Amino acid sequence: MDQAWSRPVHLYGVERPRGSKTVPSTPVFLPPDSLQRLLDSLRGSGRQLMGPLVRDGAIVFDRIENAAELPRGMRDIQSPGSYRLEQSDSPRLFAWANGPQALKPMTFAPEEVLWQVVRDDSGLHFEPQASTPAPTAVIGVRGCDLAALQLQKAHFLQEGAEDPAFQRRLDKLLIVAVDCSHPADTCFCASTGDGPDAGPGHDIALTELDEGFLLRAGSPQGQEIIDSLALPPASTAQLQAAAESSRGASDAQTRKLPATDLRDALFARQDHPHWAAVAERCLACGNCTAVCPSCFCSAYEPRPSLDGAESEQVRLWDSCFSFEHSNLHGHPVRDDIRLRYRQWLTHKLAGWHDQYGRSGCTGCGRCISWCPVGIDLTEEVASLLEEPA
Amino acid sequence: MSRPKLAVHKFSSCDGCQLALLNLGETLLQLPGLVDIVHFAEAGPMDEDEPVAVALVEGSINTEHDLERIQRIRRNSDYLVSLGACATSGGLQALRNMADANAWEAAIYARPEVLDSLPTATAVSDHVKVDLALWGCPVNSRQLLGALRDLLFGVAPREERRPLCMECKRSGAVCTLVTGEATCMGPVTLAGCGAICPRKGRACYACYGPAEQVNAESLGRRFEGFGLLPEDVARRFHFIHSGAPAFQAAGKHFRGGK
């Protein structure tokens, strides 16, 4: 059993994130009033910039232009089934944990056209979706979501079966990550080994300190942008503060998943009575699968024009909680909530090991906060691992 | 090739679902090229008894005359669609099924005996076979046209079975229940409306009727946790679709005080 992944990611300490072969580039220091320079250079080469902002009571990712739009001093209070924002007088811009979405919709779109078809007298004429996504830079991505992006890449970019839509979006994406300094009560990335610092997969990673930001490159493209800003190297004291911030973010997490491969343990508990106990609470609404950064299920639907001459084939996010997901000729393989929840959890924490070599959970905690009835994955796992009374 | 005939019938309703057709704009102009509309009182054509391929039926069944007319419509239609909440579950009017209709009539009308009114407001499917139910108060044009297109292709219309939350999340809306303790019915409500209310920060009030899986007990308990009394929870279920069995049972359960 490989337990290497189940350590927290601390970049400035001794531990290195899983998959990281090289020591990160020497961090440089960006004073707070120079952040706009970074944003401007991210928006260079015609890129649109996506970043965190407050909308409808949550921190969401959307188009931004100026550093002034970032959620200064905003703090989040999360618990099972609950998410609140609170304004503080902190000057920090990233002192919050993840909102309902971040990267996933940018690479695996909630709805997108895969191909079009036209019917005429000579037959059917299929055309792949040709539109190119706009080049995009995104700032504020956390370690859990970067790890989930690696999982999504493992799924969508399998050799010989690369998904063109996912590939097109990813190719146009420049990722600026932020080390998490203020995890929510629902976070447990330290136990899955996917945070709180940003692991591999970013172009630039940023550590927010009281006095400003430390920047490090994760790709040649990121290095180029950092170099263009001509910033001084971070001081030893700043690096120390970053390491402390990271350890603090790790230590602050109270929830956790067992640091072991749960594959056999969960599959062996297919008939555990606790599944029925969860099903009494679960609404089968699919919110957990929608907010999960690694959930990848989708449905294919035709959208014909009214005259029937043309049609689009649309792919939309689906969920293992839906009827259609396991539908076989009108009779779903999973016809009740117990079986659907079991499918979700065993796939996430057990099936993923067979499919992609690790658990499908990166500890972001969204499924806990955004479950309307506050079902807590970490608690359910603990109950399932107990022998039934 | 002759175009299939279409009729739009109205029973007790506000006409809002017929507007799903009338509000189509330019798309409405395409319809006559595809179907022959023989009866649509609100739009002009009036030939109620013409046999048709597809009948769209709006409204709930409330009178002796309704009972007779819905049978006639069924006989004259190859394929019958219940259009919207009233036709599909009895709609708002079905709320009176839980009250003493005669007492109300006596209290309101000077001469209640002139009314031709059944004691209950019921769904079309309580009286005749319905081939497709389009939920919603009102239905939306996209679903209606999708169903018509499928019928023109000669196939059964695709039925939406997902809960509203899935559509809401795809739209990028922030969950009002989680951020603000809104008593949002999205988790137990059928998708299809485009998550109009949650996208405006308002709680869904279940105008699309029950989703495929309805865990009313769990959602209701959550609402109680927000401070709702059992009667208030019951009213969340007994509103637009009190006549839908899953919501009927849920409301009774909470009203019964467990």
Next chain:
Amino acid sequence: MNMHTTLPMPAQVKERIQESADIFTLRLQYPDLAGDQRYAFAPGQFNMLYLHGVGEVAISIVSDPQDERLFDHTIRAVGRVTRGMSQLKEGDWVGVRGPFGVGWPLAEAEGKDVVIITGGLGCAPVVAVINYIFRRRERFGQVTIMQGVKHREDLIWRERYDQWAQQPDTTVALAADNPEQDQSLFSGNVVQLFDRVDLQPDNAVAMLCGPEIMMKYAIEALMQRGFPDTRLWVSMERNMQCGNGLCGHCQMGPLFVCRDGPVFRYDRIAEWFFRKGF
């Protein structure tokens, strides 16, 4: 990336055969015969057939892989797409993505006895196997073909079974729950046929396709007769929408049936097989 797996190719219905009241075969042809790999498939693989504006459905390829002109899909009209497809006529067009998945273990079966057990339309995905074997008859040992249906009228391709029964070292046994006075059919289910055939497990492979409950009992019967689970092969059916292992609908435990199957060696799926919810 193979475009045939993400973008449908137009194919024309060259012939439509009504096999029974609700089973029909579409014989399809791609319009241009120019080279490339589009006809290459292995018995047991499937295509995603697209009905214009209506949707896609996974259907196994039943024709001979060596037929370079046409490829056949035998379909039961059970859902909205397949019922719509049943209305297709010669000259109409469909879209085709594929072929997808892993087919039957033909190389592994060489030099061995082959037992083929099917139920209902489960016979369709193995017709190509049977044809393959009889074209290379000397490479295989005893061939036993067992097929069961509910009603006599569901037993399509009767003449093919009769022809196969004439082949050397071949046994064909047919059963129907409701044989309707047809003396050539055993009255009962396919598992009850086991008492009427002589199966030698020592050097044999079994291939099964049909309803899971049928396969479950057939597997039990085979294992009782000494067949190891590593020489049983089953073809699974799940909700396949993409064919590429992307959409997630067909997962059975950690397996993507569309990509890792639909044909599996039994020991590799035993953990999930016939377990409710997987």
